[in-house]
Amino acid sequence: xxxxxxxxxxxxxxxxxxxGLLVLGVAVGVFVFVFMSALIGGLAVYLVNQTVGNIAHVTxxxxxxxxxxxxxxDEGALVAIEKSNARSAQIRSSAETIxxxxxxxxxxxxxxxxxxxxxxxxxxxxxxxxIIGVLPDKLSAIADVKSRLIAGSGxxxxxxxxxxxxxxxxxxxxxxxxLRLTSDKGVDSALTIAGIFTFGIDRLDARTAYVNLKTARxxxxxxxxxxxxxxxxxxxxxxxxxxxxxxxxTGLDATPWTANNTQLLSGLQAQARSGTIIKGFALITIxxxxxSALLLSTYRxxxxxxxxxxxxxxxxxxxxxxxxxxxxxxxxGGLVGAGLAYLALSPFPPPSEISTGSLPIxxxxxxxxxxxxxxxxxxxxASILPARTAARVxxxxxxxx
Amino acid sequence: MTADxxxxxxxAITKSYGxxxxxxxxxxxxxxxxxxxxLVALQGRSGSGKSTLLSILGTLLKPSGGSYEMLxxxxxxxxxxxxADFRNSHLGFVFQFHHLLPDxxxxxxxxxxxxxxxxxxxxxxxxxxxxxxxxxxxxxxxxYRATELSGGQKQRVAIARALMNAPELVLADEPTGxxxxxxxxxxxxxxxxxNGDIGTTFLISTHDEKIAARxxxxxxxxxxxxxxx
Numbered sequence: 001x002x003x004x005x006x007x008x009x010x011x012x013x014x015x016x017x018x019x020g021l022l023v024l025g026v027a028v029g030v031f032v033f034v035f036m037s038a039l040i041g042g043l044a045v046y047l048v049n050q051t052v053g054n055i056a057h058v059t060x061x062x063x064x065x066x067x068x069x070x071x072x073x074d075e076g077a078l079v080a081i082e083k084s085n086a087r088s089a090q091i092r093s094s095a096e097t098i099x100x101x102x103x104x105x106x107x108x109x110x111x112x113x114x115x116x117x118x119x120x121x122x123x124x125x126x127x128x129x130x131i132i133g134v135l136p137d138k139l140s141a142i143a144d145v146k147s148r149l150i151a152g153s154g155x156x157x158x159x160x161x162x163x164x165x166x167x168x169x170x171x172x173x174x175x176x177x178x179l180r181l182t183s184d185k186g187v188d189s190a191l192t193i194a195g196i197f198t199f200g201i202d203r204l205d206a207r208t209a210y211v212n213l214k215t216a217r218x219x220x221x222x223x224x225x226x227x228x229x230x231x232x233x234x235x236x237x238x239x240x241x242x243x244x245x246x247x248x249x250t251g252l253d254a255t256p257w258t259a260n261n262t263q264l265l266s267g268l269q270a271q272a273r274s275g276t277i278i279k280g281f282a283l284i285t286i287x288x289x290x291x292s293a294l295l296l297s298t299y300r301x302x303x304x305x306x307x308x309x310x311x312x313x314x315x316x317x318x319x320x321x322x323x324x325x326x327x328x329x330x331x332x333g334g335l336v337g338a339g340l341a342y343l344a345l346s347p348f349p350p351p352s353e354i355s356t357g358s359l360p361i362x363x364x365x366x367x368x369x370x371x372x373x374x375x376x377x378x379x380x381x382a383s384i385l386p387a388r389t390a391a392r393v394x395x396x397x398x399x400x401x
Numbered sequence: 402m403t404a405d406x407x408x409x410x411x412x413a414i415t416k417s418y419g420x421x422x423x424x425x426x427x428x429x430x431x432x433x434x435x436x437x438x439x440l441v442a443l444q445g446r447s448g449s450g451k452s453t454l455l456s457i458l459g460t461l462l463k464p465s466g467g468s469y470e471m472l473x474x475x476x477x478x479x480x481x482x483x484x485a486d487f488r489n490s491h492l493g494f495v496f497q498f499h500h501l502l503p504d505x506x507x508x509x510x511x512x513x514x515x516x517x518x519x520x521x522x523x524x525x526x527x528x529x530x531x532x533x534x535x536x537x538x539x540x541x542x543x544x545y546r547a548t549e550l551s552g553g554q555k556q557r558v559a560i561a562r563a564l565m566n567a568p569e570l571v572l573a574d575e576p577t578g579x580x581x582x583x584x585x586x587x588x589x590x591x592x593x594x595x596n597g598d599i600g601t602t603f604l605i606s607t608h609d610e611k612i613a614a615r616x617x618x619x620x621x622x623x624x625x626x627x628x629x630x
Contacts, residue, residue: 002521014504307500310461311514311562312489314482396456399496 001324004317008324011297019329022293026333027340029286030375033279034341034366040275041365044268046351048236051264052257054143054199056111056230057239058246060101061253062091092225097250101231104249106242109232111138114213116220116227118183120163122171129167129209131183133216142230145197145210151175152195158212160194164205168196181209183219191215286375287382290329294322294386298393305390306398315391322390326383327376334372341366408569408602409458410434414467416453416625427453429625430467437569438600440593442613445622451606452574454622458604459492459572460484472569489518493563493601497575499555501547507534507558508543514565526565533561537591553584560591564601573605577612589615 012019091097094112101110114133119126136156140146146154150165152175161181163173173179175193182188191211198205217223233242239256247254258265298305305318348354348361414431417424427450435441445451456462457469460476469476472491476484493514501510509522511530516522534543537557542550550558556576563571573592577585589612595601607613621628 003516003519006522010504303500304502307494307496307502308513308517309485310459310488310494311517312485312487312492313517314485316482317517396461399461399500 004320007321023332025289026286027337029282030334030337030371031341032282033371036275036278037367038361042351042360042362045362046360056142057233057236057257058231058243059255060229063253090225094225106233108234109141111141111230112226114216114222114227121180133211133213135213148197149195156212158214161191162195162210164208165198166206185221187219283378287378290379290382294383298386298390302398305393306395309395318391319387322387323383326379330376330379334375338368406436408435408437409471411469414464417465440596440616441604441618442616443606443620449622450625455572455574460488491568493568493571495559495563495573495576497578499559503547506544511561537561556588570602
């Protein structure tokens with residue numbers, strides 16, 4: 001093997017320009033592979049941050065109360081089941097549930113909430129809002145509201161309200177001013193605007209209002225417990241599995257974020273597939289490039305191969321020489337391409353810190369090791385055909401030419 | 402001649418190319434015995450079957466029929482890898498067009514047969530290669546690439562390479578055919594010296610009567626048959 005490696009290296013170094021171009025071609029393929037991995041990965045992080053960054057990874061709610069059916073169709077009865085709309089489902093033993101959830105692995109934040117709908121009124125202007133009642137210290141546990149404040153403060157004493165930028169503009173109000181909030185239970189209250197936030201998503205900025213949990217309790221008529229518990233996880237992609245476990249442990253409904261974002265998920269999957277196809281083409285290009293270059297080398301060195309065979313080199317020896325050439329090209333191209341990609345991608349900030357319009361490059365998802373390993377494997381694979389062709393060279397034929 | 406003196410023997414060796422009506426029989430039953438330490442010229446017109454016979458004796462080509470034994474080993478019914486090992490250990494080749502590895506130095510070319518069997522260039526092999534190059538008068542060309550040597554020098558490197566594994570038989574196919582008279586004489590002097598000093602057997606295919614005259618024995622081949630051995 002050592003001697004075959006020497007011959008392989010000598011063959012490659014004999015044609016430095018040709019080998020250099022070949023390695024450069026492989027390096028470009030590896031660069032594309034790494035760049036696409038970092039871009040697709042970065043895009044996914046960016047999109048998820050933008051869309052999921054401000055929502056719960058798992059939401060725990062009380063199960064819907066379905067009336068018990070006393071007579072079934074088999075007994076000749078016509079059964080009509082109506083959903084109970086008398087009052088919203090509540091998690092009455094919320095403290096115990098939170099204790100249980102907190103003990104589960106992978107939970108990074110928990111916030112108990114009372115949610116409902118209502119209208120804000122300012123003069124003649126009436127706007128619908130989604131009311132979220134939270135504990136003041138949990139205001140930023142799920143969505144980082146405090147960092148999104150553009151006016152006022154994030155303190156949320158009883159009798160105060162935080163509203164979005166669009167809603168504030170529609171109502172023409174600012175911090176310190178008051179407005180009237182009427183819940184869908186018919187309870188209304190005059191609240192002081194504590195602050196104004198923006199998530200950069202118009203739907204949220206126009207329709208969301210945060211109030212103190214105690215304020216929400218009165219407005220929405222929830223005397224005990226809460227209506228939902230929201231959780232953030234260390235790994236947001238673990239949400240579906242976590243939700244199953246949480247439902248089993250608490251006996252409540254647990255909805256992962258993925259259940260309500262199927263379009264985003266399918267978009268991310270399509271994006272990942274596109275990236276895989278492009279990376280696949282890059283690898284195929286590498287394989288074809290290496291195979292054709294080595295086939296050419298096989299033809300050019302036929303007489304040398306013949307003489308090697310005459311000197312007692314077996315077919316395995318010749319195959320080894322050409323496979324090692326492929327491996328050296330793959331390794332060299334892989335390392336050069338990965339190195340260039342690292343240098344080119346390093347200046348990009350992480351996707352979580354980029355400004356609008358910048359390329360979301362996540363260098364951590366560049367797959368450098370995978371790119372080198374796949375290139376090496378691809379180059380070895382590509383060299384097998386030329387190597388077998390070389391091993392089949394008939395010494396008598398080529399020596400007599 | 403005793404059995405101990407016999408290096409190789411063939412019986413009724415035939416070789417045909419093609420099949421059916423298009424079959425062309427190149428060798429038509431060659432019976433041949435070569436003694437150890439001999440210097441034999443193989444002569445014949447172009448197309449008489451010299452190169453084919455050399456290829457068969459060099460185990461590069463399988464005969465269509467007959468038997469071939471060298472050093473007590475049957476070389477007709479032997480697996481390919483064993484044949485390659487046998488070739489590496491017991492046979493050396495010198496061709497009309499030297500066929501050196503152009504990207505390797507003279508020393509590396511000479512070491513090649515030993516490195517193939519050892520899997521690496523050992524110090525011992527490099528030392529022997531250097532000695533052989535000194536023996537063929539190329540001590541000052543050890544690190545020259547094959548492409549930097551003259552035709553005569555290349556052929557002397559090829560002879561040194563053929564001797565690297567101390568083979569019992571060196572097959573030389575027109576070794577001086579591509580050289581001027583002076584270089585041809587030098588190469589022949591070298592072969593003569595090695596044959597005399599070391600006892601390596603040479604079978605030299607040649608058209609050159611002067612070269613043939615310097616050999617101890619001659620084999621004449623015509624239309625695939627030996628007619629005067």
